[in-house]
Amino acid sequence: xxxxxxxxxxxxxxxxxxxxxxxxxxxxxxxxxxxxxxxxxxxxxxxxxxxxxxxxxxxxxxxxxxxxxxxxxxxxxxxxxxxxxxxxxxxxxxxxxxxxxxxxxxxxxxxxxxxxxxxxxxxxxxxxxxxxxxxxxxxx
Amino acid sequence: xxxxxxxxxxxxxxxxxxxxxxxxxxxxxxxxxxxxxxxxxxxxxxxxxxxxxxxxxxxxxxxxxxxxxxxxxxxxxxxxxxxxxxxxxxxxxxxxxxxxxxxxxxxxxxxxxxxxxxxxxxxxxxxxxxxxxxxxxxxx
Numbered sequence: 539x540x541x542x543x544x545x546x547x548x549x550x551x552x553x554x555x556x557x558x559x560x561x562x563x564x565x566x567x568x569x570x571x572x573x574x575x576x577x578x579x580x581x582x583x584x585x586x587x588x589x590x591x592x593x594x595x596x597x598x599x600x601x602x603x604x605x606x607x608x609x610x611x612x613x614x615x616x617x618x619x620x621x622x623x624x625x626x627x628x629x630x631x632x633x634x635x636x637x638x639x640x641x642x643x644x645x646x647x648x649x650x651x652x653x654x655x656x657x658x659x660x661x662x663x664x665x666x667x668x669x670x671x672x673x674x675x676x677x678x
Numbered sequence: 679x680x681x682x683x684x685x686x687x688x689x690x691x692x693x694x695x696x697x698x699x700x701x702x703x704x705x706x707x708x709x710x711x712x713x714x715x716x717x718x719x720x721x722x723x724x725x726x727x728x729x730x731x732x733x734x735x736x737x738x739x740x741x742x743x744x745x746x747x748x749x750x751x752x753x754x755x756x757x758x759x760x761x762x763x764x765x766x767x768x769x770x771x772x773x774x775x776x777x778x779x780x781x782x783x784x785x786x787x788x789x790x791x792x793x794x795x796x797x798x799x800x801x802x803x804x805x806x807x808x809x810x811x812x813x814x815x816x817x818x
Contacts, residue, residue, distance in 0.1 A: 556813055563765040571763035574801030579809055616813050620805075622760055623711035625703040656816035661714030664804035665760075669719055673696055673756050676796035 554614040555607050556585060559600060559632060561621065562592035569596045572620060593632055600632065604639040605647065614652045621658040628658055694754035695727060695747050699740060699772060701761065702732035709736045712760060733772055740772065744779040745787065754792045761798040768798055
C-alpha cells in the first residue's frame with residue numbers, strides 16, 4: 539500500500555484504519571464473509587480502505603496487516619474482531635498477535651501507532667433480526 | 679420441560695422449536711451472549727421457548743437439547759448456528775452432533791422429528807451496522 543492509498547482510510551480521522559479480524563478457516567467461507575463485510579463497510583461514510591486480517595489459517599495475518607498499515611503512515615488502527623462473543627480467541631490469541639506486531643524489528647515502525655482493540659458483536663438486536671431471518675429461510 | 683411448556687414454542691407453527699447453537703467456551707462470554715440473544719429472540723412474535731445449546735465446553739449440549747425437545751413432543755426443530763460464517767464447526771462438528779442426537783436408543787423418540795439446519799449469519803448489512811458501532815465505541 540502506498541502512502542497515498544493509506545490516506546483517508548477513515549473519513550472522520552485521516553490517520554485511522556479499521557482492520558476486520560476473522561477467525562480463519564481451511565474452508566473458504568470465513569474469508570469470503572470477511573471480504574464481503576469489508577466491501578460493505580467500505581461503502582459506509584467514513585470507512586475507506588478497511589482491511590481484513592486472519593487470526594489463523596488464512597492470509598493476510600494480523601501482524602502483516604498492522605505492519606503494512608504502519609509502513610504506509612497510518613497512525614491509528616482500530617482492530618475489530620468479527621466474532622459473536624469474547625472467548626479464548628479474542629481475549630488471548632488475538633491480543634498476543636496485536637502485541638507482537640510491533641515488537642523487535644517492527645518496534646521503530648510501530649512506535650507512533652495507536653492501536654485500539656474493539657469489542658466483538660455481543661448481544662445486539664440486529665443479530666436477533668438476522669437469527670429471525672435465518673430461521674424463516676431454513677423453514678421454507 | 680413439560681408437554682405444556684413445549685407447546686407454542688414458535689407461534690407460527692405450534693410444533694416447531696428454535697435451538698440457538700453456540701460455540702461454547704471455557705470463559706463465560708459465549709454462553710452469556712447466547713442466553714442474551716435467546717431472551718431477545720423469545721420476545722419476538724412467533725418465537726416462544728427458544729433454546730440454547732453448545733457445540734462444546736458449555737452445557738446443555740446439542741444432543742441434550744434436541745432429545746429434551748423431542749421428549750416434550752416437539753415435531754419440528756430449527757437448529758440455528760450462531761456463527762459468523764460456515765467453517766469446520768458448522769459443516770462438520772455440529773452436523774455430526776445433529777446426526778447422532780436421534781441415533782441408537784434415541785431413534786424411537788426422534789423418529790417423527792423434522793430437524794432443519796439453518797445457515798450462519800454470513801454477509802449481512804446488519805452486521806456491518808454493528809461493526810460501525812463497535813468501531814466508534816472503541817475510538818471513544
